[in-house]
Amino acid sequence: MKKIFLIFSMFLLLYVPLTAQWIDDTEVSRAELISISRETPFFEAINAIEVLAIQFEGKQIINLSNYSGIIGIPVKEVYWKNALYLIVNFIGLILEEKPGAYVITDPVEDIEEELKDKFEITPKTKQVRISSIFFKADKSVLNSIGIDWSTLFNGKVVASINFNGGSVAEDVFSAAAVTQLESGDVTIDINTLFSILESHQKGTVIARPSVIVISGKTGQIQVGQDFSVKKRDEAGNITDEFFQTGVILNVTPTVVEDDEGQEAIHLDVSVQKSSANPGELSTVINKSESTTEVLLYDGEETVIGGLYDTDETITRVGIPILKDLPWWVLGIRYLTGSNRRETNIREMIVILKAEISKPIEQRRKEALSTMNQIQDHRQDNENASQLFKKDKEDNGK
Numbered sequence: 001m002k003k004i005f006l007i008f009s010m011f012l013l014l015y016v017p018l019t020a021q022w023i024d025d026t027e028v029s030r031a032e033l034i035s036i037s038r039e040t041p042f043f044e045a046i047n048a049i050e051v052l053a054i055q056f057e058g059k060q061i062i063n064l065s066n067y068s069g070i071i072g073i074p075v076k077e078v079y080w081k082n083a084l085y086l087i088v089n090f091i092g093l094i095l096e097e098k099p100g101a102y103v104i105t106d107p108v109e110d111i112e113e114e115l116k117d118k119f120e121i122t123p124k125t126k127q128v129r130i131s132s133i134f135f136k137a138d139k140s141v142l143n144s145i146g147i148d149w150s151t152l153f154n155g156k157v158v159a160s161i162n163f164n165g166g167s168v169a170e171d172v173f174s175a176a177a178v179t180q181l182e183s184g185d186v187t188i189d190i191n192t193l194f195s196i197l198e199s200h201q202k203g204t205v206i207a208r209p210s211v212i213v214i215s216g217k218t219g220q221i222q223v224g225q226d227f228s229v230k231k232r233d234e235a236g237n238i239t240d241e242f243f244q245t246g247v248i249l250n251v252t253p254t255v256v257e258d259d260e261g262q263e264a265i266h267l268d269v270s271v272q273k274s275s276a277n278p279g280e281l282s283t284v285i286n287k288s289e290s291t292t293e294v295l296l297y298d299g300e301e302t303v304i305g306g307l308y309d310t311d312e313t314i315t316r317v318g319i320p321i322l323k324d325l326p327w328w329v330l331g332i333r334y335l336t337g338s339n340r341r342e343t344n345i346r347e348m349i350v351i352l353k354a355e356i357s358k359p360i361e362q363r364r365k366e367a368l369s370t371m372n373q374i375q376d377h378r379q380d381n382e383n384a385s386q387l388f389k390k391d392k393e394d395n396g397k
Helices: 002-014 040-055 079-092 109-120 141-143 167-175 191-200 332-336 362-396
Strands: 032-034 060-063 077-080 094-097 101-105 126-138 147-153 156-160 177-179 185-189 204-209 210-216 219-223 225-234 239-243 247-256 263-278 285-296 299-316 337-357
Touching: 002 263, 032 040, 032 079, 040 060, 040 079, 077 079, 079 094, 126 141, 126 219, 126 247, 141 337, 147 299, 156 191, 191 204, 191 239, 210 219, 210 247, 247 337, 263 299, 263 337, 285 299, 332 337
Parallel strands: 060 101
Antiparallel strands: 032 077, 094 101, 126 204, 126 210, 126 337, 147 156, 156 185, 177 185, 219 247, 225 239, 247 263, 263 285, 299 337
């Protein structure tokens, strides 16, 4: 029995790193000893050890590793911290002791190799051009025009004209590319539609940003500004913490292929519209956010809507001069005027177009072809100049 215990002790010392503080099991109480079968799943073993870690040290065990198998080693009446070191090192994971927890992670080499295999960039890596239009328009006008954004195709949308919209609807009807008189639907180019709304001051194009993103990577477009909030760190220093506001678009395109080799673009899109309102005690961030995943063919478009903001204006109406008198002048301002509240709801429309960029090798060849054409033109011009000069000399003789 003593020989078996000696072999097992040597086995423990073999798998525990020298940096770990190994504690003799005889120096702790029996309540801190734990026994675990070798067939126990890793997460169950960690949960059992965590109970003792919380009870005796007040620390949690945070498992950030991807390992999901069994522990593969028997643990018989071992101090719980020794058991934790033993299991983690036997599997080949990394254990870090933090002030409030033990953190288990995968080996750094495995993580780096996995990321390298997943995101290895070569000259053949696909790139996607994301073109976007951020447009803000009066919600009531859009309703009167009856725009069906789900019909967006090749830069055109279908509108069900309601002439209660006044001159805006008439202009849209006049500019329509295709008109179906029976149903009252018209097809109109979105750029023409935006120009009409802007001319009537019922909408505005905020920005037309474009970005090229490597397949599988995330690109960000922000139309707005950052603001800072003063905060005090643990050392008592005052620092600035910055927050993004405005319209923020995060898009992750991934080029995929079907069985026939037809390429498509999977878009993971997140659009956020936010604004900061500083107050006396804190800063409030008003935020509306939309997240979606869509599958598009090369050159196809999609629309994200439903991001609203409300503008409320208060105007003073009534008899001029008298309506603006101070309240203490016999209360005349209340008899001769009143406040009018106007609420305007505007909708943010985001149009995205995804296009697969040409491979870098093809772009290089096209660039070389263009340079060769320029050189050929220069050579032709030089030859023509030499011939002209020769003819001139011959005529002079």
